[in-house]
Amino acid sequence: MQTVILAAGRGTRMRPLTDRRPKPMLPVGDKPLVAHTVDAAIEAGATSLTIVVGFQADDVRTYFEEAHLPVPVEFAVQAEQRGTADAVRTAAAFLDSNEPFVVLNGDALYDVASLQTLYGEHAAVGSFRVSNPSSYGVLKIDDEFVSGVVEKPAEPPSDLINAGAYTFPAEAQSWLNVAESDRGELELTDVLTRTCDEYDVRGVAFERWLDVGRPWELLEANEWKLSELDPRIDGDVSPNAELNGPVVVEAGATVRSGVVIDGPVLIRRGASVGPNAYVRGHTVIGENAKVGHAVEVKNSVLMEGATVGHLAYVGDSILGRDVNFGAGTKVANLRHDGAPVRQMLRGELVSTGRRKYGVVVGDGVKTGINSSLNAGVRLPTDGTVNPGESVLYDRVDDGPATDDD
Numbered sequence: 001m002q003t004v005i006l007a008a009g010r011g012t013r014m015r016p017l018t019d020r021r022p023k024p025m026l027p028v029g030d031k032p033l034v035a036h037t038v039d040a041a042i043e044a045g046a047t048s049l050t051i052v053v054g055f056q057a058d059d060v061r062t063y064f065e066e067a068h069l070p071v072p073v074e075f076a077v078q079a080e081q082r083g084t085a086d087a088v089r090t091a092a093a094f095l096d097s098n099e100p101f102v103v104l105n106g107d108a109l110y111d112v113a114s115l116q117t118l119y120g121e122h123a124a125v126g127s128f129r130v131s132n133p134s135s136y137g138v139l140k141i142d143d144e145f146v147s148g149v150v151e152k153p154a155e156p157p158s159d160l161i162n163a164g165a166y167t168f169p170a171e172a173q174s175w176l177n178v179a180e181s182d183r184g185e186l187e188l189t190d191v192l193t194r195t196c197d198e199y200d201v202r203g204v205a206f207e208r209w210l211d212v213g214r215p216w217e218l219l220e221a222n223e224w225k226l227s228e229l230d231p232r233i234d235g236d237v238s239p240n241a242e243l244n245g246p247v248v249v250e251a252g253a254t255v256r257s258g259v260v261i262d263g264p265v266l267i268r269r270g271a272s273v274g275p276n277a278y279v280r281g282h283t284v285i286g287e288n289a290k291v292g293h294a295v296e297v298k299n300s301v302l303m304e305g306a307t308v309g310h311l312a313y314v315g316d317s318i319l320g321r322d323v324n325f326g327a328g329t330k331v332a333n334l335r336h337d338g339a340p341v342r343q344m345l346r347g348e349l350v351s352t353g354r355r356k357y358g359v360v361v362g363d364g365v366k367t368g369i370n371s372s373l374n375a376g377v378r379l380p381t382d383g384t385v386n387p388g389e390s391v392l393y394d395r396v397d398d399g400p401a402t403d404d405d
């Protein structure tokens with residue numbers, strides 16, 4: 001079935017990680033987030049793909065042009081992010097107007113078995129059961145069919161939320177010229193409501209689903225995909241290193257003497273670990289990244305070119321590209337009272353829901369020796385931390401609130 005993948009948003013809630021890349025291109029395991037969506041769609045039954053791009057569109061286009069996918073791929077450019085219905089309308093020029101189509105969010109992970117069920121329906125919406133539906137768009141269910149969606153209701157009509165996955169009948173392509181919503185966007189949920197009026201719309205409950213909109217959800221996405229890791233050693237591993245559990249060392253990577261790795265851990269090409277380092281948990285050491293002497297890295301993502309040179313600790317954190325942590329840099333990842341760590345987001349402290357959560361560091365950040373970073377802190381792109389400094393509070397300016405996610 002022809003499929004539209006929405007990947008035009010910048011992802012302001014992911015700042016500073018999205019200052020220089022679109023959110024769908026953030027790394028999850030060994031590929032960008034949106035590539036997992038594309039892979040799941042193809043496995044579920046996509047026969048063609050139209051990827052809607054916007055911010056840093058060339059990043060997305062170049063990746064998939066080099067990926068050699070088994071189905072045709074087109075790119076629709078949404079120059080201004082005016083909402084999901086507008087994004088699909090941008091893609092409509094590439095669709096067969098006589099055929100149904102699937103729409104998927106390019107910043108979400110879906111389990112393939114449930115997605116296959118969605119692809120088998122003529123009109124359907126994906127759902128996911130949560131304990132706090134008031135924070136989401138909630139599906140209204142009449143008998144076995146969906147009758148609509150209510151955004152963030154005080155009294156939810158169900159505990160099934162909209163998972164941002166749809167099968168639309170061909171006729172829905174003529175329903176995309178919707179009115180602006182109260183927040184000034186053209187909403188695909190209005191098209192869903194029209195579809196519910198005209199067709200029997202099935203609700204397909206996903207066994208597993210993750211909307212990746214905030215940095216701690218990027219950690220969760222990596223935890224999901226690394227839990228599926230198939231062990232493989234293609235790089236250079238010292239006979240004096242100890243590897244336990246599922247570990248992948250890609251060709252061109254180096255693991256030196258005295259290193260202990262407790263998987264699931266992915267060490268990408270060109271990366272080096274050790275000597276005498278400890279890497280554990282669901283951790284990705286990105287391409288050409290470096291983990292040096294007596295460094296411990298736990299449940300973290302080090303992006304391309306990041307360096308944690310020696311005598312440092314990084315836990316439950318995300319380090320952007322070309323970050324350099326000076327000797328003795330320590331990350332705190334636990335509150336003394338044991339409560340979930342909070343992070344600043346659009347001017348207010350938001351609970352991550354995680355008891356252990358470290359820092360989010362933008363591209364090019366440099367820390368001085370013996371610096372300390374508090375749990376939940378973000379450091380801005382190209383920011384610096386002085387030697388011996390303790391950073392207790394967030395340093396990223398989110399700017400004005402926006403729904404460009």
